[in-house]
Amino acid sequence: MLFESDILFAHIKNSDWLKKTADQLLAAVEKGSFGSVYASRETLHELYYLSGKAGWKPGEALSRIGSLTRIKNLLWPATTTDVDLLALSLLATYDISSVFDAYHAASCLLYDPDHVIVSTDDDYDKIRNLTRIEPGAVVKKLSHKSE
Numbered sequence: 001m002l003f004e005s006d007i008l009f010a011h012i013k014n015s016d017w018l019k020k021t022a023d024q025l026l027a028a029v030e031k032g033s034f035g036s037v038y039a040s041r042e043t044l045h046e047l048y049y050l051s052g053k054a055g056w057k058p059g060e061a062l063s064r065i066g067s068l069t070r071i072k073n074l075l076w077p078a079t080t081t082d083v084d085l086l087a088l089s090l091l092a093t094y095d096i097s098s099v100f101d102a103y104h105a106a107s108c109l110l111y112d113p114d115h116v117i118v119s120t121d122d123d124y125d126k127i128r129n130l131t132r133i134e135p136g137a138v139v140k141k142l143s144h145k146s147e
Contacts, residue, residue, distance in 0.1 A: 002038040002076070002108040003029075004119035005100065007135055012047070012064040013054065017118065021135045025118070028142055038072045038111050039068070041079045042103035060074050077111045079103070086110060105130055106123050 003025065010018035015030050029037045044065060051061035069076060086106035087099065096102045105127050108117045116131045117124050124132040 001034060001114060001116040001120055001133070001138075002040065002077075002104065002112050003042040004104050004117055004121065004124075005040075005050075007118060008039060008043055008068055009047055009050055012068065015097050018135065022141050024139050024142070025135060026071060026074075031140060032073050033072070036073055036075050038077060038107065040107035041076050042105040042107070044069075044076075044102055046100040060147075070128050077107065079107075083107055083110055090127060092132050094123075096127075098123075098124055 006018060007022045007025060010016040010022035013019060016022070022076060028034060047065045047068075048061055051065065056064065068074070083103065083106045085103040086109065090096055090105050091099065091102045096105070101123055102118075104117065105124060109115055109127075109130060114131075115129055116133060118133050118135055118138055122132070122134060124130055
C-alpha cells in the first residue's frame with residue numbers, strides 16, 4: 001500500500017483533523033504491521049510546498065519532512081521517467097486536478113503490487129486498477145487484529 005501525502009502531512013503537523021489517525025498509521029508502519037509501505041517521492045515536493053502555507057521556515061520544513069524519511073518500513077521509490085509519463089497520462093485520462101495526486105497514483109500503480117492507496121482524497125476512486133482506502137478504515141482493521 002502507498003500512503004498519500006494527506007496522512008504524512010497530518011503526521012508532521014502540530015494539529016490536524018487527521019493527525020491522530022496518521023500517527024496511529026505511521027506507528028504501525030514503524031512496527032512493521034503492514035510490511036513495507038510506499039510513499040511517492042513527489043510527496044516530499046508537495047510537503048515542501050505546503051510547508052510554506054503552514055508558515056514553516058525552510059529549516060523547520062527540512063526537519064519535519066526529513067523525519068518522514070527515517071520511518072522504518074516506509075519506502076520512497078525513485079521518481080523515474082515511467083512515473084513521470086504515467087502521471088501525465090493519468091492527468092489526461094482521468095482529469096485529475098493535482099499533479100501531485102497524479103504522481104502519487106502513478107507511484108502506487110508502478111510500485112505497490114496491490115495498487116492500494118490510503119488517502120482521504122476521492123479523486124483516486126476514478127482511476128482504473130487503483131483501490132483507495134480511507135485512513136480510518138485501515139486503523140479500524142488494525143484495532144480488530146489486536147483484539
